[in-house]
Amino acid sequence: MYDRRLVIITGHYGSGKTEFAVNYAIKLKEQFDNVIIVDMDIVNPYFRSREKRDLFNKEGIKVVDSNIKNVNVDLPALPAEISGAILNKNAKTILDVGGDPVGARVLSRYAEDIKSIEYDMFFVINGNRPQTNTCDKAIKYLRAIETASGLKVTGLINNTHVLKDTSVEDVERGHELTKKVSWETDIPIRYESALEKVVLNINNKEILEKIFPINLYMREDWMS
Amino acid sequence: MAKVLMKGNEAVGAAAIKAGCRYFFGYPITPSSEIPEYMAKAMPEVGGVFLQAESEIAAINMVYGAGGAGARVMTASSSPGISLKQEGITYCAGAEVPCVIVNMMRGGPGLGSIQPGQADYYQSTRGGGNGDYRTLCYAPASIQEIVDYVMLAFDKADYYRNPVLVIADGMIGQMMEAVEFKDREKIELPPKDWATTGTGGKRKPNKVNSLYLQAEQLEIHNKRLQQKYKEMEENEVLYEAYGLEDAEVVCVAYGTTSRIVKSAMKLAEEKGIKTGIIRPITVWPFPYDVFKEIGPKAKGILAVEMSGGQIVDDVKIGIEGRLPVYFNGTTGGMVPTPGSILASIEKIAGGTK
Missing domain, CATH: 3.40.50.970 (Thiamin diphosphate (ThDP)-binding fold, Pyr/PP domains)
Known part of the structure; x- marks a missing residue:
């Protein structure tokens, strides 16, 4: 994983940002001692990475989130330690940002700090979401997120899925879409993420080069 | 589409x-x-x-x-x-x-x-x-x-x-x-x-x-x-129901909890307990009549809801006193787990409250 020390994960809401961020943190922990995940989602009170605090504790990953210690509140409170996590040269830090431009706006509070260091900002695309299922629509969201955050997207992530029913075709269609977005914006594709069981059936070499297999940590067993 | x-x-x-x-x-x-x-x-x-x-x-x-x-x-x-x-x-x-x-x-x-x-x-x-x-x-x-x-x-x-x-x-x-x-x-x-x-x-x-x-x-x-x-x-009554004829325990739940109940029913099946479910799709009008299809092996009805037990009244109206009605619920925003529902099913199937 050759990404920069600070990795910011953005996208349309429902694109799978948090699921990717959780998987990314766990993967990163296999290679680095000091991994911090910052839950910056102050928009949506459901399905946030802080719900997985126990999992992160077990894995030895530090979690930073709202300083109001309750997974369920929707008060937009950000603790001072976020700045520390961003600037800490000894840590690999992941910022799991809220969805849409409105979720990304919180980044502008830290934009000057972030611009002073090396960072990657990923834009997660799910081609099965009606709001980002064409190149134009996806780019509109990408640019709006850049404007709201004051930061530049440095990599695209194809995360096209229909949850547990995802097929190889979904990943391939998402790949074509993400390729178009990459072509239009000159932003490289960084990862192609897919469920582990789907990865086994992918033959497309372009996809396999950048494959990032994921587990569904955020979905309960009874969810589809 | x-x-x-x-x-x-x-x-x-x-x-x-x-x-x-x-x-x-x-x-x-x-x-x-x-x-x-x-x-x-x-x-x-x-x-x-x-x-x-x-x-x-x-x-x-x-x-x-x-x-x-x-x-x-x-x-x-x-x-x-x-x-x-x-x-x-x-x-x-x-x-x-x-x-x-x-x-x-x-x-x-x-x-x-x-x-x-x-x-x-x-x-x-x-x-x-x-x-x-x-x-x-x-x-x-x-x-x-x-x-x-x-x-x-x-x-x-x-x-x-x-x-x-x-x-x-x-x-x-x-x-x-x-x-x-x-x-x-x-x-x-x-x-x-x-x-x-x-x-x-x-x-x-x-x-x-x-x-x-x-x-x-x-x-x-x-x-x-x-x-x-x-x-x-x-x-206008709509519901989903299955397993009623030979169920030992019949669960009643709607919405999210009905999905968790179905997970719990699979766990119960692995333990050899037969279960059925009545899932109202319209809560008014309530599917009272389907309770008549519950077979003779049933020992009790388990209502599950994210509440203090509001659906229990309608379940009692539906079962007309023929079987005891139990309740497993969570409140305040907590979501029930399949494990907790399984525990209730086991208790009812075992004949104890």
Whole structure:
């Protein structure tokens, strides 16, 4: 994983940002001692990475989130330690940002700090979401997120899925879409993420080069 | 049309527009805020009206106005917001204004929490407003069912000239699933010749009103309403049920909890316990008759709800005292686990309480 020390994960809401961020943190922990995940989602009170605090504790990953210690509140409170996590040269830090431009706006509070260091900002695309299922629509969201955050997207992530029913075709269609977005914006594709069981059936070499297999940590067993 | 991935709240908006709804009045509240958010964006694209009202009360009264003028109209909120709308809902019922009201329920009472709940069952099935009225009430358990029943709700509202509720818990509002917008069977609907659309100088003005100062006239009106509710009870009951004939334990649950119950039933099966489920899709009218299909091996009924046990009353009415009724519930925004439901099933199957 050759990404920069600070990795910011953005996208349309429902694109799978948090699921990717959780998987990314766990993967990163296999290679680095000091991994911090910052839950910056102050928009949506459901399905946030802080719900997985126990999992992160077990894995030895530090979690930073709202300083109001309750997974369920929707008060937009950000603790001072976020700045520390961003600037800490000894840590690999992941910022799991809220969805849409409105979720990304919180980044502008830290934009000057972030611009002073090396960072990657990923834009997660799910081609099965009606709001980002064409190149134009996806780019509109990408640019709006850049404007709201004051930061530049440095990599695209194809995360096209229909949850547990995802097929190889979904990943391939998402790949074509993400390729178009990459072509239009000159932003490289960084990862192609897919469920582990789907990865086994992918033959497309372009996809396999950048494959990032994921587990569904955020979905309960009874969810589809 | 291919399947797309949608959040429950977005699906509410998309389904309403697909069903011809062109007016949405609402006030944002977690966990249903994405409904007005979606409508704010989508309504102008189809030439419809989205209006963020100054309050929940204003929103439901705007619904009364638009519905009275014959438009397909919707409002949506979460528990405390729906409480505020109760006066407007009984006015709509009294004046026979068709409209659709969506409640993404959260933990209560009072302001409660923003996490999922099902404790608005009494309010939804018994009516939170004054007077003798009833509202057809759908309780979808998946995002696909949100789409299907929100669309159906508009037809039924027009057919009966009555408010129709769609209740789901916050989890379904926030959860994402694949959905398909299927072509629907066309229902023959009566013309809206009662609507206040202007006389054109050709007829007497229509009136949409729930005020009847003459007691005799109000009783005539009410008897007609009661007749309409009876028709709904006879024709609109929807449910899913299986495993009733040889079940040792029959579970009753709707919405999110019915899905967790189904997980628990699989765990029970692995332990050799036979279970069945009754999942009301309409919570009013409630599927009382299906309880007659429960076989002789049943030892008890287990009701599961994210509440203090509100559905238990209807389960008792349905089982008519033939079997003991037990309850497993969570409140405040907590979601039950398959493990806890399995434990209840095991206790009942073992014959102890």
